Amino acid sequence: MAMKIGNEKFKDNVNKQMEDTFMRGAVAGAQERLRTRRLDAAEELGNWEEWRSHGEEIRQHTLDNLDYYLQELSENLQKRGGHVFFAATAEEANDYVKGIVKEKRAKKILKAKSMVTEEIGLNDVLQQEGCDVIETDLGEYILQLDEHDPPSHIVTPALHKNKEQIKDVFTEKLEYKLTSKPEELALHAREKLREEFLQADIGITGCNFAIAESGSVGLVTNEGNAGMVSDLPDTQICVMGMERIVPTFEEFEVLVGLLTRSAVGQKLTSYITALTGPRTAEEVDGPSEFHLVIVDNGRSGILGTEFQSVLQCIRCAACINVCPVYRHIGGHSYNSIYPGPIGAVLTPLLGGYDDFKELPYASTLCGACTDACPVKIPLHTLLHQHRQVIVEREGRAPISEKLAMKAFGLGASSNQLYAAGSKMANSVMKPFTKDETISKGPGPLKAWTEIRDFPAPNKERFRDWFKQHDKERDDA
Amino acid sequence: MKVTLFATCIVDMFQSDVGIATVEVLERLGCEIVFPTGQVCCGQPAYNSGYVEDAKKAMKKMIATFEDAEVIVTPSGSCATMFKEYQHVFKDDPVWRPRAERLAEKTYELTEFIVDVLKVEDVGAKLDGIATYHPSCHMTRLLGVKDAPMKLLSHVEGLEMQPLPNAQNCCGFGGTFAVKMGNISEQMVDEKVDSVSETKASYLIGADGGCLMNIGGRMQRRDKPVKVMHIAEVLNSR
Numbered sequence A: 001m002a003m004k005i006g007n008e009k010f011k012d013n014v015n016k017q018m019e020d021t022f023m024r025g026a027v028a029g030a031q032e033r034l035r036t037r038r039l040d041a042a043e044e045l046g047n048w049e050e051w052r053s054h055g056e057e058i059r060q061h062t063l064d065n066l067d068y069y070l071q072e073l074s075e076n077l078q079k080r081g082g083h084v085f086f087a088a089t090a091e092e093a094n095d096y097v098k099g100i101v102k103e104k105r106a107k108k109i110l111k112a113k114s115m116v117t118e119e120i121g122l123n124d125v126l127q128q129e130g131c132d133v134i135e136t137d138l139g140e141y142i143l144q145l146d147e148h149d150p151p152s153h154i155v156t157p158a159l160h161k162n163k164e165q166i167k168d169v170f171t172e173k174l175e176y177k178l179t180s181k182p183e184e185l186a187l188h189a190r191e192k193l194r195e196e197f198l199q200a201d202i203g204i205t206g207c208n209f210a211i212a213e214s215g216s217v218g219l220v221t222n223e224g225n226a227g228m229v230s231d232l233p234d235t236q237i238c239v240m241g242m243e244r245i246v247p248t249f250e251e252f253e254v255l256v257g258l259l260t261r262s263a264v265g266q267k268l269t270s271y272i273t274a275l276t277g278p279r280t281a282e283e284v285d286g287p288s289e290f291h292l293v294i295v296d297n298g299r300s301g302i303l304g305t306e307f308q309s310v311l312q313c314i315r316c317a318a319c320i321n322v323c324p325v326y327r328h329i330g331g332h333s334y335n336s337i338y339p340g341p342i343g344a345v346l347t348p349l350l351g352g353y354d355d356f357k358e359l360p361y362a363s364t365l366c367g368a369c370t371d372a373c374p375v376k377i378p379l380h381t382l383l384h385q386h387r388q389v390i391v392e393r394e395g396r397a398p399i400s401e402k403l404a405m406k407a408f409g410l411g412a413s414s415n416q417l418y419a420a421g422s423k424m425a426n427s428v429m430k431p432f433t434k435d436e437t438i439s440k441g442p443g444p445l446k447a448w449t450e451i452r453d454f455p456a457p458n459k460e461r462f463r464d465w466f467k468q469h470d471k472e473r474d475d476a
Numbered sequence B: 001m002k003v004t005l006f007a008t009c010i011v012d013m014f015q016s017d018v019g020i021a022t023v024e025v026l027e028r029l030g031c032e033i034v035f036p037t038g039q040v041c042c043g044q045p046a047y048n049s050g051y052v053e054d055a056k057k058a059m060k061k062m063i064a065t066f067e068d069a070e071v072i073v074t075p076s077g078s079c080a081t082m083f084k085e086y087q088h089v090f091k092d093d094p095v096w097r098p099r100a101e102r103l104a105e106k107t108y109e110l111t112e113f114i115v116d117v118l119k120v121e122d123v124g125a126k127l128d129g130i131a132t133y134h135p136s137c138h139m140t141r142l143l144g145v146k147d148a149p150m151k152l153l154s155h156v157e158g159l160e161m162q163p164l165p166n167a168q169n170c171c172g173f174g175g176t177f178a179v180k181m182g183n184i185s186e187q188m189v190d191e192k193v194d195s196v197s198e199t200k201a202s203y204l205i206g207a208d209g210g211c212l213m214n215i216g217g218r219m220q221r222r223d224k225p226v227k228v229m230h231i232a233e234v235l236n237s238r
């Protein structure tokens, strides 16, 4: 799997997904739960807006000085005996990891949840090398067992599956014999995973934020699996997107607070792990070899553009959890491992407009995402920016729409044209009107009236009424 | 106070009643209403679809039409937001940016104007029945006008307000979204209609013509016996 998770057209995907009543119920339920929890957590912290501004500042500062902090991070990690590799592309990153796997003759690889390794399609590459790759995050583990079903959410990847479906997967793949109780399912998965932990040759994790001042990699998980993945195997590889970095532990703390509150409405998730290179002579656990792979894969192309702020993202999914479009179409519709508002902005930047130009239009620009984002990314403005680029810079809009908008520009800037058009509207629409209502409209109204009625234009425009009103007022 | 009315194209062409109610409410509150006939559309349909250059023509026309106003009032949160957006659209234009900034400073959405500028919360309106209010997205989130409509509605004699479940969710209008992504829009508006039904309200009140056209059109198609009212019409009831 890479970032792109399917080849279907956006429209077909949406139609298919909207049939999935279970998924839609699950998403709506999760949205309502998480929204309340997030708002409660924010209120409990107090001064939420100030925290957001602080988070935004930290992210902006880091991005503006990214070269500097990446340099600092890698120097500090190397001092502690870690290896650092800058990968310009997905392929370079995968090749590097493959190289380590070959050198170690590794057979079993454990992974903690990581979006960037999904983005570069690392699992496929390692499996082709004959490795057994096991996801240890419960959600990812379920998806992997279920024939690599793609994730539909960036924090809870198996959100679209219910416990019965999960039970079926376990029964088929893990000889599971118990009920669909979530606790029983989770316990069974843990036991299975524990066996794997002990035999693994290499552990691969993602990175929530690397800390430049110490050369550490910070991981935030709910299940504590990242700690196991990074401690038990003898070789440790961490793959991070090049923007996932903070200057010091002080900023780390602020961002982790924003992340956990925004993602799940918790003060802190259950486990925060900081990895700093291989184990030292005095340490008893930890890997003997530590590699940090810093992945660009299109990110530096975003720096310095009008889209730079998207790199502020801390992958908390708050925008997804409030999105009224995601609510109905679910994650798989977006054809990308990054769904929802953040996905609709990021995916076309990383994957191009050829495959993803519909995504920026899958929004009403309602601004719920922008409001929810803990680091103040103006998501709806960026979606709008994409539309402008698609229409004006790339010239990819349909010709009929272009003509209509040209006509709009003319009509809206000329008194005569507007006056004539608006005056005629009522009589032009007469043939389609019944009881002041248009229920089957022509041209662009067709799509509107397929599902709802459209009002007949006023017989007397408001401006005509006002003219009369003004006259009466003057006469009085 | 002299108030220059920006009626919006939707009101001018489809919802005269809302425009009339706006004028009558404001006049009753002692305002003198001016309506510059040079006003057209604020440019939002083209702008939101990405046609910024085409939209700029409408924007310039609107700036020129309204720049001599003392205050500008409009019965639409979304169109007021658009007026405030102009300054960002022209941010690199030394001539139009300052003009757009001045326009933004004196633009008010109707309820915001009544509550914050005229300092009135009880306009003496009277309407019997149960109602629910849909807070439109641009008005609440982008313009930041959240409380004014509720304050005004709470003083309407005879009106019982019921909270709308999941009120914060968009109704699925989104301008061209409603036709471009018609199937998604349908699901969104259906959920909104169902939420309205749940409240057992006989009136759905809103402050944005576009959203009301969308929800109202769907309710009508689904034969829901709910009357859609713009807040100006509610405030003008007696």
Ligand code: SF4
Pocket (backbone or CB within 6 Å): A262, A312, A313, A314, A315, A316, A317, A318, A319, A320, A342, A372, A373, A374, A375, A376, A377, A379
């Ligand atoms: S864009 Fe903002 S809200 Fe969305 S995932 Fe990223 S940080 Fe969270």
